[in-house]
Amino acid sequence: MRCALDGEGVFRITLNRPERLNAFNQAQHEGLIAALQQAERDPAVRCVVITGEGRAFCAGQDLQSIGDMPIGDLVRRYYNRWIAQIRSLEKPVLAAVNGVAAGAGVSLALACDLIVMAESAAFIQAFARIGLVPDSGASYFLPRLVGYHKAMELALFGDRVSAAEALSLGLCNRVVPDDQFEPAVAEWAGWLARGPRAVGWIKRQLNRGLERSLDEVLALEAYHQEIAAATEDAREGIRAFVERREPRFTGR
Incomplete structure (x- = not known):
């Protein structure tokens, strides 16, 4: 290896x-x-x-x-x-x-x-x-x-x-x-x-979505959206969108 x-x-x-x-x-x-x-x-x-x-x-x-x-x-x-x-x-x-x-x-x-x-x-x-x-x-x-x-x-x-x-x-x-x-x-x-911190949560959601009910997935999405919105990457992503430039994510 x-x-x-x-x-x-x-x-x-x-x-x-x-x-x-x-x-x-x-x-x-x-x-x-x-x-x-x-x-x-x-x-x-x-x-x-x-x-x-x-x-x-x-x-x-x-x-x-x-x-x-x-x-x-x-x-x-x-x-x-x-x-x-x-x-x-x-x-x-x-x-x-x-x-x-x-x-x-x-x-x-x-x-x-x-x-x-x-x-x-x-x-x-x-x-x-x-x-x-x-x-x-x-x-x-x-x-x-x-x-x-x-x-x-x-x-x-x-x-x-x-x-x-x-x-x-x-x-x-x-x-x-x-x-x-x-x-x-x-x-x-x-x-x-170079992606945002949210990448890991996206992976978790899609994996859970294979097996969980719609109600469970909706709850998980709301939870992850809440914590993703609090990250530095989300703040940078929103600023970059408003300023019409590429975001510079740090994984935080």
Whole structure:
């Protein structure tokens, strides 16, 4: 696992096992968990980017590295933990899908708040092809994003979904040519890192909105609007709007 924080507040997490298509072993699981903890605790981090080294984003679990641990325990100990970390982190998380994502690698991308895919990248729900079931939140994310029947097709057949098809299905936000991929990721990440304090509350609201009643969401929106209005960023945003200029947010 390789991590780097730039001067804008973009914290880049790179899965770094290119010889195994960035498939997870114990060290990589623990590295991702530690990196997400660092992102949560460090106030200098304002946006997180997760990507892969080499030609793949993440091939899921490295089946040769499981050892004697029952796979259910592996899922509970590692996968469930970092999925929950990504969803609860009150900072935007951008998946920069540079190549193929398979199995839990797809779930890793779908757990993020925004997804940019290189034109040559692809998603593969590989579980059924090896006699396993979707995990790492795939059963949660897929039906919500593409509907029940398409999710069932993807889960049962495990066909390769190109970046263009992923975009048409709503599985990603943006597809860019490979030679423009890094600048596109940097552009979005930089914009997110320069965003207001309210970004984290927006993420919380949309996550709660997936499950809560309308009355509960209305109450949460009113609460967040009250505390957002009291921030320095809101005051700056309103001044900038009146003065017809771009706001300069500080995350406070």
